[in-house]
Amino acid sequence: MKTICVQGLGYVGSATIAALSNASDINGNPLYNIIGIDINSKDGLERISNINKGIFPFGSQDKSLSKAILKGKKEKRIFATTEISYFDRADVIVINIPLDITWDTKEPYINFKKFKNAIYDIGNNMRENALIIVETTVPPGTCEKVVLPILLECFNSRGLNIDGLLLAHSYERVMPGPDYLDSIINYWRVFAGYNKRASDVCEKFLSSFINVKDYPLKKLSSLTASETSKVIENSYRAVNIAFMEEWGLFAESVGLNSFEIIDAIRMRPTHNNIRRPGLGVGGYCLIKDPLFGLLSSKQLYETEELAFPMSQLGININSNMPNNNLNRLNLYVGGLKGKRVLVLGATYRSEVDDVRNSPSEVLCRGLDKMGASWDIHDPFVDSFENLNKDFLQEIPAANKYDILILTVDHNFYKEFDFLDWVEGTKIIIMDTNNILTEELCKALVSKNFRLLITGRGDLK
Numbered sequence: 001m002k003t004i005c006v007q008g009l010g011y012v013g014s015a016t017i018a019a020l021s022n023a024s025d026i027n028g029n030p031l032y033n034i035i036g037i038d039i040n041s042k043d044g045l046e047r048i049s050n051i052n053k054g055i056f057p058f059g060s061q062d063k064s065l066s067k068a069i070l071k072g073k074k075e076k077r078i079f080a081t082t083e084i085s086y087f088d089r090a091d092v093i094v095i096n097i098p099l100d101i102t103w104d105t106k107e108p109y110i111n112f113k114k115f116k117n118a119i120y121d122i123g124n125n126m127r128e129n130a131l132i133i134v135e136t137t138v139p140p141g142t143c144e145k146v147v148l149p150i151l152l153e154c155f156n157s158r159g160l161n162i163d164g165l166l167l168a169h170s171y172e173r174v175m176p177g178p179d180y181l182d183s184i185i186n187y188w189r190v191f192a193g194y195n196k197r198a199s200d201v202c203e204k205f206l207s208s209f210i211n212v213k214d215y216p217l218k219k220l221s222s223l224t225a226s227e228t229s230k231v232i233e234n235s236y237r238a239v240n241i242a243f244m245e246e247w248g249l250f251a252e253s254v255g256l257n258s259f260e261i262i263d264a265i266r267m268r269p270t271h272n273n274i275r276r277p278g279l280g281v282g283g284y285c286l287i288k289d290p291l292f293g294l295l296s297s298k299q300l301y302e303t304e305e306l307a308f309p310m311s312q313l314g315i316n317i318n319s320n321m322p323n324n325n326l327n328r329l330n331l332y333v334g335g336l337k338g339k340r341v342l343v344l345g346a347t348y349r350s351e352v353d354d355v356r357n358s359p360s361e362v363l364c365r366g367l368d369k370m371g372a373s374w375d376i377h378d379p380f381v382d383s384f385e386n387l388n389k390d391f392l393q394e395i396p397a398a399n400k401y402d403i404l405i406l407t408v409d410h411n412f413y414k415e416f417d418f419l420d421w422v423e424g425t426k427i428i429i430m431d432t433n434n435i436l437t438e439e440l441c442k443a444l445v446s447k448n449f450r451l452l453i454t455g456r457g458d459l460k
């Protein structure tokens with residue numbers, strides 16, 4: 001049985017282990033032993049410990065992930081460790097570690113140090129002819145200008161045959177949420193190899209656990225093309241959100257309902273993925289990936305000419321979204337100072353337990369600054385580590401608050417009976433994510449509740 005090492009056991013790496021655990025041949029026999037490798041940090045050790053107990057390390061509605069990890073663990077095919085010497089057992093090494101932007105400097109930039117060290121960990125331990133697949137989202141050019149030179153250096157210093165260096169890039173389109181595992185197995189995948197052999201071996205490996213019959217692979221001509229493809233996908237989405245944010249502000253100021261308009265536009269197949277106004281953009285990818293074009297040209301290709309103005313503006317507009325919401329609310333209620341606020345929703349999107357760069361957190365910080373007090377609830381998480389604030393376990397009575405802010409469209413909130421909950425109170429409601437149905441909005445307005453909806457003018 002072949003052995004696969006997955007470097008980085010986060011949202012992508014852990015799900016990749018689950019997908020590989022389920023891979024089987026035509027007779028149903030499992031294909032892989034899987035070794036997960038993470039670092040000696042609080043998160044890393046926690047993830048390792050969970051996987052070694054047969055537990056998927058993140059809360060998810062998709063129970064197939066836990067099942068897959070447990071199956072691999074019971075069959076003694078999965079284990080996780082911090083020990084990098086295990087890379088020497090791998091036939092395939094999948095890289096799922098982060099590559100972050102440093103923001104606290106005059107100009108954002110990428111410090112490649114940790115990423116490079118992780119590649120050295122591989123190069124100093126791996127065998128010849130093991131396939132290395134970079135899945136980390138990277139600035140275009142990283143595989144050829146950063147990863148490859150390190151691996152060549154390691155191969156040379158270890159006296160390994162360079163013909164046995166097989167490097168590929170392929171990116172995940174993982175969507176944590178109800179279809180988490182499916183977003184790996186039943187989804188289209190792009191890849192490229194450094195040379196024909198690497199490309200062929202990568203294609204064979206991806207075909208062993210992805211349903212390529214229904215979701216054929218797309219081979220690109222170079223590693224850099226594959227890296228660029230991922231960065232454009234995420235930048236496109238981020239810029240699309242920023243574009244609709246300005247129309248949402250227009251709708252609010254002139255009294256339109258942007259959701260009604262967007263639904264009409266979405267009927268046109270060429271425009272069916274147009275985004276909607278909301279509280280803001282969070283998570284790990286969309287807040288940084290649009291800058292990877294700019295940083296690639298500056299840091300890897302050393303050209304200052306390409307400014308990527310649209311991508312930069314998109315990031316700036318998106319990062320202002322929570323504050324736009326807050327400022328509007330502040331005006332609407334005649335000042336937030338002293339107000340008691342209940343925030344419902346903390347994660348960066350619905351049905352996940354991920355609070356990385358959550359716009360709700362920015363909102364809560366803003367409430368603090370404006371002198372409001374706040375409580376927060378989320379069905380998937382119980383604290384914001386950065387804010388040292390424990391979450392409510394249940395939604396308390398409405399009469400404890402002056403304002404309710406709905407932030408995340410979890411099904412839990414969509415199904416909650418707000419009409420009953422607000423009865424007998426004068427609570428002001430702000431819906432930042434189009435969570436309340438039109439019928440419910442009308443019912444609330446007819447009962448004289450004050451209702452503020454992001455992307456929509458005042459309700460009469």
Ligand SMILES: NC(=O)c1ccc[n+]([C@@H]2O[C@H](COP(=O)([O-])OP(=O)(O)OC[C@H]3O[C@@H](n4cnc5c(N)ncnc54)[C@H](O)[C@@H]3O)[C@@H](O)[C@H]2O)c1
Nearest residue numbers: 008009010011012037038039044096097118136137172174
């Ligand atoms: N989260 C998503 O939905 C998603 C989707 C597509 C692509 N991506 C990309 O996939 C990559 C991973 O994202 P993620 O969300 O899984 O990140 P994550 O932060 O959840 O996980 C990364 C893991 O890598 C570990 N790690 C860091 N350095 C390491 C090292 N040297 N050796 C071994 N492990 C190390 C960390 O401890 C962490 O557990 C990123 O490049 C991201 O942009 C993410």
